[in-house]
Amino acid sequence: MATDQVVLVTGASSGIGRACVDAFLAQGARVIAAARRTERLQELQAQQDGDVLPLVLDVRDRAQVNEVLGSLPDEWSPIDVLVNNAGLARGKTPLHKDDPDDWDQMLDTNVRGLLNVSGAVLPGMVERGAGHVINIGSNAGREVYPGGTVYCATKAAVERITRGMRMDLLGSGVKISEVDPGMVETEFSVVRFHGDEAAAGAVYQGVTPLQAADIANVVTWIANQPPHVVIADVLVYPLDQAGSGKLARRT
Ligand code: NDP
Ligand code: 8X3
Secondary structure (H helix, E strand, O other): OOOOOEEEEEOOOOHHHHHHHHHHHHOOOEEEEEEOOHHHHHHHHHHOOOOEEEEEOOOOOHHHHHHHHHOOOHHHOOOOEEEEOOOOOOOOOOHHHOOHHHHHHHHHHHHHHHHHHHHHHHHHHHHHOOEEEEEEOOHHHOOOOOOOHHHHHHHHHHHHHHHHHHHHOOOOOEEEEEEEEOOEEOOHHHHHOOOOHHHHHHHOOOOOOEEHHHHHHHHHHHHOOOOOOOOOEEEEOOOOEEEOOEEOOOO
């Protein structure tokens, strides 16, 4: 990757997004780190020597996305690489027991949010005839498990959107890729279980999950391919996982 490239990472305040920021900065890229939590973004900026622009952004808010991304300082545009990472699961109950507000948050963030940011960034990439969008899907988009109905549906939508984007942009010079992680130890489960640390901890009990940096390694590898090569999609599991809930727990 050329060192003067500008990378936009959504969901940069934690987990996989934060690890992507660190990994791209380590390669000399300039990184726009977007998320909702201002204090996390300030901490991130304070911890980094590299060139990072913190951006307070709720991907669900299309007007805000268009306003903020449409008025980036000159030195922070154009965006060369977009990592659509912001996302979350909320709850793990059977559908008829779910809180419908959780459905809305997952659909609005994981699907509409990804579209909002892509819609703001892609026209410029097409105009320039270059760019790369890397969507973070999930193994959950390839299958469904009890209590994960809506989350899995949102990630299946990411997979369809990614494939559709690649067809829509064929011939434009813009690359479209997807990374589907299996179990990664981040704040994901704490968010899913509404702050219940014990429930979140149980998810990883007896297994060695992926770390956020493992996924960032894959994302930067995808971004660093030669101009004529597109890594279309990658599924990444920890050693002891063979599917959603299919885990070899060692204790
Ligand atoms: P984290 O909870 O650690 O990080 C999620 C990030 O998304 C945070 O930075 C959060 O920032 C941001 N985010 C959430 N909602 C919004 C919003 N409305 N607008 C902007 N940013 C938002 O989880 P992960 O790092 O694990 O998750 C990252 C992605 O990876 C998600 O898409 C998730 O579905 C996917 N994934 C995770 C797996 C795992 O096992 N952890 C496995 C497969 C996929 P803030 O709250 O500051 O806005
Ligand atoms: C997160 C992975 O299996 O918990 O996308 O849904 S899973």
